[in-house]
Amino acid sequence: MTGILSIPTNSNETVEVAGLSLSVEGVDLRFGGIHALRNVSFNAKAGEVTAVIGPNGAGKTSVFNTISGFYRPNAGSVHLGEEDITNVAVHARAKRGLARTFQNIALFHGLSVLENIKLGGHHTMKAGVLSALSYSKSMREKELALRAEVERRVIDFLELDHIRHQSVDVLPYGLQKRVELARALAMRPRVLMLDEPVAGMNREETEDMARFILDVQEEWGVTVLLVEHDMGMVMDISSHVVVLNFGQVIATGTPSEVRAHSQVIEAYLGAEEAH
Amino acid sequence: MKKLNRRQVVQGFSASALSPWLAGNSYAQSSDIVIGAAQPITGVFAFAGVAMNNGLNDFVQWKNSKGGVQGRKLRYVVEDSGFKVDQGVAVFKKIMASDKPNFFYCDGTPLVKAITRDAIASNHVMTSSTSLASVVADPVNVPQHFVPGATYGRLHEVLMEHIKSTWKGADKPRIAYVYAESEFGMDGIPAGKARAEKLGLPIVVEIVTKQSGIDVTTEVAKLRRARPNIVIFQGYISAPMPEFIRQMKEAGIDPDVYGTAWGLDKPAFDALAKLGESLTGVSLYATGDDTSAPMIKEIREYLSKNRPDLTHISPFYISTWFTGMVFAEIADRCLKARKPLDLPNMKAALESIQNWDTGGIIGLPVDYSKHEVLAGRLIKYNMDKKFMEPAGPWIKV
């Protein structure tokens, strides 16, 4: 529990949430006949940006879903920091600092931008249904604390003030992506998983997003794990790259190392032909 | 365009939602004797409700044409209850507020139970209803209420007496009870069984079906196995009786078929007649075709003038007409004695009714001290004349 956060009043204090390392070890994932992931292992170092790349259908999102716990691996394990979270309930992983965005935006259309972002803070709330029904003093304080926290740390930071009360489905694509990021940040992430954060964005939006990601990583020391097709961006911001193909890790290393890797080039060219 | 439509539509409905406040109350004249009613003109009992509504309405017209009660006119205020308790209660409250009725007619046991408290509290209304349930024939807990005839229990006792007296067979009759899982089906059964036991009549099987018995194959099989020579149906209007009969005929057994009260109306005896089965049963009242009863003659005359198209007089019609007669009698006795029409007086008046001549609607002198009539009469379907006719004397229990 990062105590300082829950006291929004002294907002001048900047909070450091130490990023955690995330390691995937020998993960194997099957759907009936399909062998989605074969013995996938990699390690995202604490406080650094790690990218998972690979051609379509390489299994990038499957890796994310396995880490989130949406898929249960047939073999292997997922470690968050020291802890083995392979069998931790899906919703319980948020509390441990595992936050993510989704490839095809998963905002809740019944909620406003602000409420969507607040939902990120769900796991930090504890009041019970009775105080919720009565909106008791403690409940009100908790809600206000949450509001203050997301306003200060997320909404200002991602420059979403002007659309706070809008409903999400009227927002342009780029903004929706940003709201998703905001929601993930509201989860007090220690590991932030971004599934194609700039997919379908124009140059400008992409640069904004890249800037935000780096700021998050630098200011909060959060570990960032991202899946992305935009090679330029990947190479710019990530310190470590994992390349997947047909559900297997074919290369890992620094951007420059990976760029030079023969199998990678082949995989991509092959993929290109396939297109 | 579409938007416009939507607006119009929705606003249209919003407007109609307001109308209960706009709908004006009917005039109230203190001199009238007001009979209020919540009739099931729609819903599952519509077939009965329409007849009941006509019956009570026609009685009021007829009585007024004969000069009313002690020179005071009767006024009938009715609304549809849809045989729903909440709707019925709303109707009751509405009429109580707008017309301060002296009498109120309910659509069944649930409504009677639901309004009893208010009725007693108001202290100015006597109630009756279609219900023949024993729970509402209770001078202590439901003091403001009376049953327009015999309760189901009484009817089944009469039936058992009749069977006992008419059974010709060498060995005892094998009686089967088939009834619906509903108040109408179940209320009279215990009394009937008790009487049967007292008379030494064996009940060989009891079969309960759902009220709307869509599929009763297994039940019939069960009945067939008991090989009854008397089958008593209770709580059905028609279905599933025909299917029971058909399958028993297919199985080559042909018991006598009995019913009671509402189960003896046109739907039932027509359906069974088609199968060559003539229905017999205990009726509350003289049938609409009974020529011996003067009051039935009056009804026929009235109808020939005012409802020439109406050929069959259902027991529901006669029931409410009779209820009207009792209302009028109560009012008459109070007014004769120069007493105001409040609950204690009216209750006393009701209980003072003894050997009252109902013009043959009930063949015996009527005694209302128990808030119900302790008599019934056997009637049987006449295949060639195509109506129910007397099949025995009035029996008192």
Next chain:
Amino acid sequence: MIEFVEYSLLGLLSGGVMALIALSFVLIYKGTGVVNFAVGEVMMLGAYLYYAAAVTFELPPVVAFLISLAVISILAMLVERTVLRPLSGQPAVAVMMATIGMSSIMHGTIETIWGGDTYQPPGLIPRTPLFLGEILIPGSVLGNFAIAGILIACFLAFFRYSKTGIALRATASDPVTAATLGININFATLLTWMLAGSVGTVAGVLIASSAGLAPSLSGAALGVFAAIILGGMDSVLGAIVASLFLGWLESISAGYLGGKSRDVIPYVVVLLILVVRPYGIFGTRTIERL
């Protein structure tokens, strides 16, 4: 023992009609994804139309039957066009309520036109009871089962072999691909509704000819939801098997526990099934995607 056999037989046989109703439901669900809570009223309306044609207009039963089929199909078509198409893509509750709304409309209309009385429509086929030693299978049960059986067989054949049937199956499993393959989706949807409507009508006429025709008829369809869940909403075979099983179960419980337990026992079973196999015995699990 002999009792048990008789009850079992009667149950299984009367399951045939329920299978028809279930089929009518599953057809629509598979074909259009609509959960049709109006299945009972469709059935009832069909029966009333048949009665009107056969008795009021004194047409021969078969002609009357065909007419009622035609009318029901047209109505089904209209409903699909005016109500369900605008609602496509709406949440499940919306579509469900729309069908409930339709059922209410049909019920009201029927009461307005025919009132609450019970009518006795002529049977489609003569009743001939069947004696197996001590066991008697009543004519109605036998006839209903025969017709239901034949009809269902025809449908299965239609879906397996005929070009249209295969097209419908294709549309059901993957509309988009089907469309790209040149199948007219709208036509497929309409056809589905018409087929389902006519199956319902047959069921309605069969039930009415033995149980009599009254507004309570629609209640017969309530039990079918149990069968559908049991078999799996998207499995024709499942619906049939489940219906027969539930028919048997109802009969046994009616025989030994009394008629009032008829409609509760099946649902107890359903709840248990739901806990063990959420998507029914034959149903396909819907795979969640992120």
Next chain:
Amino acid sequence: MRTGVFYENFQSEEQLWNSPVKRFWMLAFICALLTLPFWGTQYILAMACIVGIHVIATLGLNLTTGNAGLISLSHGAFLGVGCYTVAYLGKLGVPFYVTIPVAGIFTAMLGVIVGLPSLKVKGIYLAIATLAAHFILSFVFREWTPVTGGVQGTTIPRANFFGYELMGDKDNFYLIYFLAIILGIAARNLGRTYIGRAFVAVRDRDISAEILGVNLLKTKLLAFATGAFYAGVAGGVLGYFYGAIVPDYFALTLSIFYLAAVIVGGLGSVLGSIFGALFMTFVPEALRLLSNASSHWFPNAAGLVLPMGQVVFGLLIIIFLVFEPHGLTANWRRVKRYFHLWPFKT
């Protein structure tokens, strides 16, 4: 004309009625309501009571189905559970201020059990699971005669407040609307807390919600429990209002009535629940009154006109689904927006 409202801090914005105008109207409305027994006729009073009961029940269903998106066809049966609980305890001499909460809690517990399938199945499968629950409950109502009085039904002794009997509708009116207002505000509160947000999240995309840290098991069961609690309370006051009840009252049509009210009013909105309950109670009543009036001029019109009630009921549902998916609340907002800037912008 109202100018915009400005907030100095989040607190003032997060308030329930966050502008003086809203507070004023709320107050005015409640005053008008509480004085109704003094200006309304006995009939209006009775209708108001019935509406109040429906409002409480609809609020509950709107939490389960409207907010959390869990379709429930056993809501009507839940009212029955509440009603019979009150009847049973009332006969034992337990006062209403105990029986009603107990009825609510007991029904809520039952709701949890009925909600259990919601962990495995969704949408229509869940709807039919709750349908099963409905049939089982109504079977119990009919058969468990010692407690429920069987098909004959049972009676509920009058509510007794320290020796003072709540007899007339006036007393019941205040009981009903006290609860209705409390529970209305409670539902509103729930909606603006993390639990309310979780409900909506589960409705919109439950898998994503889970990954974002929402405990599906807890949330879904909670949605069922709260909905059932409201139903239990509504059933309780229903019992005290009618004083007698039969199992037929809690038919499937009752659940459908409430679903319709939720749809017509507006999914997931407290105001919607109120509008819905009002509308669905008054439209058939209005129809009835109209045909009554008409029957003055042409007798026997009733027999023909009245079954149309069902038709209108069905039409309402469909019309709102097709033309006004957000229910009456949407119209209400339109009206408000209009007056907000009136007379400068029309």
